[in-house]
Amino acid sequence: MMNKVKKTLPFTLDRSSDVRLSVQMANCLRKLIVEGVYAAGDILPTLHEFSKSLNVSLRVPREALAILEKECYVFPRPRVGCEVLARNDKVWYGNVMFILPGDEGSYYADVFIGSIRRILAREGYRLEKINVPSVMDGTNALEDLSAALAVRPTLAIVIYCGEADISGFELKKTLREKSVPFVTIADYSAKRKGSVGNIGFGRNRALGDFVKECVRKKVRKVTVIGFEGNEGEVDPSAPLAAEGIEAEKHNIPVEHGDGFLSRVQRAAFYKMKELLAKGIDTLYFFPDDFAAMGALHAIALLGEEKASNVKFVTWANKGFTPLYFLEPARLEMDPAAHARKVASSLVEYLHKGILPKTEIGSVFIPGETF
Numbered sequence: 001m002m003n004k005v006k007k008t009l010p011f012t013l014d015r016s017s018d019v020r021l022s023v024q025m026a027n028c029l030r031k032l033i034v035e036g037v038y039a040a041g042d043i044l045p046t047l048h049e050f051s052k053s054l055n056v057s058l059r060v061p062r063e064a065l066a067i068l069e070k071e072c073y074v075f076p077r078p079r080v081g082c083e084v085l086a087r088n089d090k091v092w093y094g095n096v097m098f099i100l101p102g103d104e105g106s107y108y109a110d111v112f113i114g115s116i117r118r119i120l121a122r123e124g125y126r127l128e129k130i131n132v133p134s135v136m137d138g139t140n141a142l143e144d145l146s147a148a149l150a151v152r153p154t155l156a157i158v159i160y161c162g163e164a165d166i167s168g169f170e171l172k173k174t175l176r177e178k179s180v181p182f183v184t185i186a187d188y189s190a191k192r193k194g195s196v197g198n199i200g201f202g203r204n205r206a207l208g209d210f211v212k213e214c215v216r217k218k219v220r221k222v223t224v225i226g227f228e229g230n231e232g233e234v235d236p237s238a239p240l241a242a243e244g245i246e247a248e249k250h251n252i253p254v255e256h257g258d259g260f261l262s263r264v265q266r267a268a269f270y271k272m273k274e275l276l277a278k279g280i281d282t283l284y285f286f287p288d289d290f291a292a293m294g295a296l297h298a299i300a301l302l303g304e305e306k307a308s309n310v311k312f313v314t315w316a317n318k319g320f321t322p323l324y325f326l327e328p329a330r331l332e333m334d335p336a337a338h339a340r341k342v343a344s345s346l347v348e349y350l351h352k353g354i355l356p357k358t359e360i361g362s363v364f365i366p367g368e369t370f
Helices: 021-034 047-054 059-070 107-122 143-151 166-177 207-216 237-242 260-276 289-300 335-352
Strands: 074-077 081-084 094-101 125-132 155-159 182-186 195-202 221-227 246-252 283-286 311-317 329-333 359-361 363-365
Touching: 021 059, 047 059, 059 074, 059 081, 074 107, 094 107, 094 143, 094 335, 107 125, 107 311, 107 335, 125 143, 143 166, 155 166, 155 335, 166 182, 182 335, 195 335, 207 237, 207 363, 221 260, 221 289, 237 246, 246 260, 260 283, 260 289, 283 289, 289 311, 335 359
Parallel strands: 094 125, 094 155, 155 182, 182 195, 195 359, 221 246, 221 283, 283 311, 311 329
Antiparallel strands: 074 081, 329 363
């Protein structure tokens, strides 16, 4: 049973010390966990509660908890907080490195990787996440990766590397040169040179069921609202066209950089208002959950009666479905369930040297909006 610990903290931070505040905080929390003051299953205070109690910025508790998560003392639970993990004296058998191409993670990646980390920790393997930022020519800045590989990981996992992904090619080339065994999680099925295997990552897996439902309901037209540069976007245009269903696609130009997701929502809001002004005799498809959030705000302005007549299907991650007064029909990815499936295969490889055939992907979930 999970218990919320008291907000009043039994320690303070020394601002005159040369030790960084986040490291001091991690050291104090670690000591409290080891001594049993914070027991397994306890939920630690939130970042804001830590910040207020210690009179520090949010960065300090965020960095401190990241240190403890890496050491497998705590595990972040979305919408709940950080849970204290059970401790024991078991032997650690090796290190697993999770390589995420790109500058930042995402809700899916955070839940997916965090869940895999917890499962592997139970089996005696530490997991470290490495973000490898992309650079302008399409390759990756590999300095951090090269430094991290000095610890000789037992296994590396590379996610989101498509067949024609230049950045992914450079990553895999580096791993081969360092003789590090690696698993890919990608949208192809065959094992690639130097890898121990591939785990199929089917973002498009649910499209077939979605198109079948469109045929069954005799949909004549689907209007797709996405944004330019979204390389991982699910595009239903081709399978819809194969069934004789018109697909009208609107890719909204959005400038990248700070505040990007807010700009996506705002752009989708205005595009949806524009389309609704022309009528609602179509099925809308949102291939991105942030674009869906903006578009749904525009639909809600119609009022509940008219809005209930607007039919749509959205892309969504379980636990992060766009809020709406009706249950949305959706193509859903479940990061926690995917993590359990992938972790099971990784454990099989780490224990027996064989990677079972594994595939994860989206599922179509009918809802009140379609």
